[in-house]
Structure formats: C-alpha cells, structure tokens
Amino acid sequence: MDLLTDDDVRAILAPHAEQRGAVGRLYDTGTIDQDTTADLGALIIKLCEAARFDEADKVGKVLGYAEQTGEREPVPGWARG
Numbered sequence: 001m002d003l004l005t006d007d008d009v010r011a012i013l014a015p016h017a018e019q020r021g022a023v024g025r026l027y028d029t030g031t032i033d034q035d036t037t038a039d040l041g042a043l044i045i046k047l048c049e050a051a052r053f054d055e056a057d058k059v060g061k062v063l064g065y066a067e068q069t070g071e072r073e074p075v076p077g078w079a080r081g
Contacts, residue, residue: 003065004062004065009062010079012058012059012062013027016059022035029075030075032071032072036066037063037066041063043059044056044063047059
C-alpha cells in the first residue's frame with residue numbers, strides 16, 4: 001500500500017473532523033500520538049456497525065498511515081481542510 005499524503009488523510013478524516021480525541025487532533029494538526037491507532041480503530045468499528053464499509057476501508061488506510069508514520073508532534077503548515 002502506498003503511503004497516503006497529508007492531503008489524503010485530511011480528505012478522508014474531514015467527515016469526522018469534529019470528533020474529539022486523537023482523530024480530531026490528527027485532522028486538525030497532523031499529530032499522531034499513543035491514542036491515534038486505537039481511536040482510528042474504534043472509528044472503523046463504528047463505521048462498520050453502521051454498514052459504511054467503503055468509509056471504514058478509507059479510515060483503515062489512515063490507520064496504516066499512522067502506524068507507518070509513527071508518533072509525531074503537530075506538523076508545521078498542516079492546514080485544516
């Protein structure tokens with residue numbers, strides 16, 4: 001799987017931008033912390049339970065991005081939407 005770009009991540013997470021926690025921080029600032037993968041996993045489960053499988057697959061790609069990128073502080077120049 002190719003690593004997503006920052007723009008890809010923002011586009012995928014845009015419908016979930018108001019979510020509190022690590023998903024919102026990733027969307028707002030590019031921050032990836034110890035809670036990011038768990039929160040993305042919980043979002044995937046929630047989407048699957050709502051039969052939103054295509055969206056869950058896209059968030060799964062963001063999960064892969066977060067795992068490959070590793071923890072990081074807010075990214076300078078990261079622009080919200």
